[in-house]
Amino acid sequence: MIQLHECVPLTRQPVSLYLGARFSRFSLGRRVHITRTFVPTGEKLSASRFTRAPSALVCEASFGSQEISLRRDDFQSHGLPEMVVGVLGGGQLGRMMCQAASQMAIKVIVLDPLEGCPASAVAHEHVIGSFTDNDAIEEFAKRCDVLTVEIEHVDADTLEKLEKRGVDCEPKASTIRIIQDKYLQKVHFARHGIPLPEFTQIDDLESAKRAGELFGYPLMIKSKRLAYDGRGNSVAKSPEELSSAVSALGGYDRGLYVEKYAAFIKELAVIVARGRDSSILCYPVVETIHKENICHIVKAPADVSWKVRSLATDVACKAISSLEGAGVFAVELFLTGDGQILLNEVAPRPHNSGHHTIESCFTSQFEQHLRAVVGLPLGDPSMKTPAAIMYNLLGEDEGEDGFQLAHKLIGRALRIPGASVHWYDKPEMRKQRKMGHVTLVGPSMGILEARLNTLLSDESLDSHSTARPRVGIIMGSDSDLPVMKEAAKVLNMFEVPYEIRIVSAHRTPELMFRYAKLARERGVQIIIAGAGGAAHLPGMVASLTPLPVIGVPVRASVMDGLDSLLSIVQMPRGVPVATVAVNNATNAGLLSVRMLGVADVDLQSRMSQYQEDTRDEVLAKAEKLEKVGWESYSSAS
Structure with missing residues (x-):
């Protein structure tokens, strides 16, 4: 009843x-x-043709309104x-x-x-x-x-x-059956040509030893079923550890297989949406960082090359195209040191690696899953913010003590700009249990990493860690400082965090190389480079970083700065440097603010106000000139 x-x-x-x-x-x-x-x-879909949409890879998709x-x-x-x-x-x-x-x-x-x-x-x-x-x-x-x-x-x-x-x-029972058995999942994807770590089934100690001889150690031992959130995985570092590793998983009767250890440098994930009409959309590739085999932090988008993103998306799309039914799928991947992408496992549902999409993407993975299963057109999966970090709120202790620790962290999160807290309202607290998550969105990954550090270290929001530079001002010599400080004054006026460094292309080339290569990782978004004479610094830096570089020709003792100007503007095709007038670091500062303002509404508003103030200043001067005459105006000024 x-x-x-x-x-x-x-x-x-x-x-x-x-x-x-x-x-x-x-x-x-x-x-x-x-x-x-x-x-x-669902029907199978070829993954051979892709077209690019902003921050997402799209396969035969339409965002138009349709019945x-x-x-x-x-x-x-x-x-x-x-x-x-x-x-x-x-x-x-x-x-x-x-x-x-x-x-x-x-x-x-x-x-x-x-x-x-x-x-x-x-x-x-x-x-x-x-x-x-x-x-x-x-x-x-x-x-x-x-x-x-x-x-x-x-x-x-x-x-x-x-x-x-x-x-x-949706998705189909055949898909659920394949995915809920990790070994069957591996067999299925291997048959469809998906790149995987080598694997084999084991039934007893002898077969486990043979696998160890074949694949080497450390050897990954995994349960076929009911394996998730760190459960069902064990590592044997030597033949002597095989028995204990198997016992930790419940013995051979549980159903086990082994996998060759994947020497990965990053773990990546792609959320893939498949519609009832077999259309497929892929969300931007993300990096997942695990703690005790449980997803701990997700960074979106992943800091990998476009080639790696394209390869990861291709593998993910091909894998999901081999399954039946509609919905959102998560494809977890390994990036190896030699640039290979290997499939780790697939989930036939929304996934921890896609939680950031609620705040960071035009269509969240949860809305997308509903769209897919009911037959609505798939939504736009691209990111609407430059960067996002998802931090899992895992139980740090049992019972009430664990709740107090979690609530303390939530309190800190609510004071951080761009942070959104999701609490799952689970009645029981346990160690390593997923109790909620915090998503941070912002203008750059460097800024978000600083905010995450603040969240985890309980530092004051006024501390230096939250003010990572968005603009780097560099020059070849301290003699350039009287010119370059004008850019700093502009950034101070607009309250844009910046740093000033002496980085010589000729005297300290190693320092220049390191600065240019690491600037993006540290959260720098724009580099202003001032140089005189040969003025190689702006172009050399532009050749080493994907960040925009603004060149400031500095007037030297000869040629009145013309040599610097001509040197900087004569960059070869493919190495752009936005060059301002000789000694005009003020314009370099203003241009950097305008660039940042493309993704920062507050800065854009401030720039509009600055333009209005400049206009009003000129109009006031014109009115005064007309009122007092040029003789009095000149003597007063």
């Missing part, structure tokens, strides 16, 4: 969204209880408010999916055994039941127009039976 208990709506808010029609006023908060106890027990069938039947005629998306699982991913749905006039109901699961408070309905139980899933499916997952460890057999009876499941 199923008992339905209608609860008081938790929230009621207006929502206006154009998707062919306008909808408003809907409520959230009903919860459904199943009173009996349950015991837990699309939301199911194979005609339920779209009722409008989105009548649609019910059922989600197997009510964890933090389900919670954030529900929050995205509330802005799209889509009802989301979740199936989860925990009454206080994270999604419970924000779902349209919460059905209490196990997402691994056949009966619970079948009853739940009757209430849904489309069924999806926020965790892959569900009953794939039941999903397959439901699909045969015409139930709409």
Whole structure:
């Protein structure tokens, strides 16, 4: 028997969204209880053609408004408010999916055994039941127009039976079955030509030893199933450690395989969205940093070359094209020292590596997943901010002590510019448990790294660590300082953090090389380089960094600065230097502010005010000249 208990709506808010029609006023908060106890027990798409969109790779996608069938039947005629998306699982991913749905006039109901699961408070309905139980899933499916997952460890057999009876499941049961078994996942992708670390199944100590002889040590030993967030992985550094590593995973009967250790230099990830029409969009490549095998920090976009980004996106798209069904997928990758991209694993759902998209992208991964499974056009995945960092709030201690530590960090985060806190509202605190996350967005990765350091070190926001230079002012000699200080005065006026360095292209070439190569990593966004005479500094720096370089010709003792000017403006094709007039470091400072203002509304507004003030100053002088005459004006000045 199923008992339905209608609860008081938790929230009621207006929502206006154009998707062919306008909808408003809907409520959230009903919860459904199943009173009996349950015991837990698309078409392929070629990835060969890509076109580039800002900060994202796109394959056969359209952002235009269009009428699309939301199911194979005609339920779209009722409008989105009548649609019910059922989600197997009510964890933090389900919670954030529900929050995205509330802005799209889509009802989301979740199936989860925990009454206080994270999604419970924000779902349209919460059905209490196990997402691994056949009966619970079948009853739940009757209430849904489309069924999806926020965790892959569900009953794939039941999903397959439901699909045969015409139930709409996205992604498909075949995809869930492949991905929930890590070994089967490797076999599948190997058959489709996806680059992977070498792997093999092991059944006993002898087969494990043979794998060690084949792949060498350290040897990665992994569980085939129920492996996530650091669980299900073990490392044997020598043959003597094989038995203990296997025991740590529960023994050979659990189902194990081994993988050749991937000597990676970075771990990358790509969120891939696949629509019901087989269109595919890829989010920008990100770098993931792990702590005890759990995702700890995500940096978007990844600081890798365009070639690596393109290769990572190509591998991710090819992998997802080999699977069936619509939705958002996460593809985790290894970048090796020789530039190879190897696939680590895939998740058939929104993922920790995509949480930053809520604040940093035009379409979050959660909205995108809903768009995909119901058949709406996929949204724009490109970033709307230059940089983002996601920091996972992992449990640092048990119980109340852990909550206090987390709340202290949240308090610091709320004082940091560009920080957004997401708390998952889990009732129990445990060490290394994902309790929430903080996303930082800002004008550069260097600035965000400084803000993250402030968050983690409890430093004052007034400390030097938050004022990383956005502009680097460099010169070949201290004799150039009387000219170059004018650029610093401009930056002071606009409150732009900067640094001043003496970096000679001729006397300290190693220092110049190091400065140019590391400037971007340190958060510098623009370099102003002043030089006289031969004036090689601006061009040499421009050849070493992808940052914009503004050259200031400095007047020397001969040729009145003309030699410096001609040297700087005669850069070869492919090495641009924006050059200002001789000794005009003021204009260099102003130009750098304008460049920064492209992605900084506050600076752009200040520049507009500066232009108005300059105009008013000139008009005041003109009025005074007309009023007092040129003789009095000249004597007064």
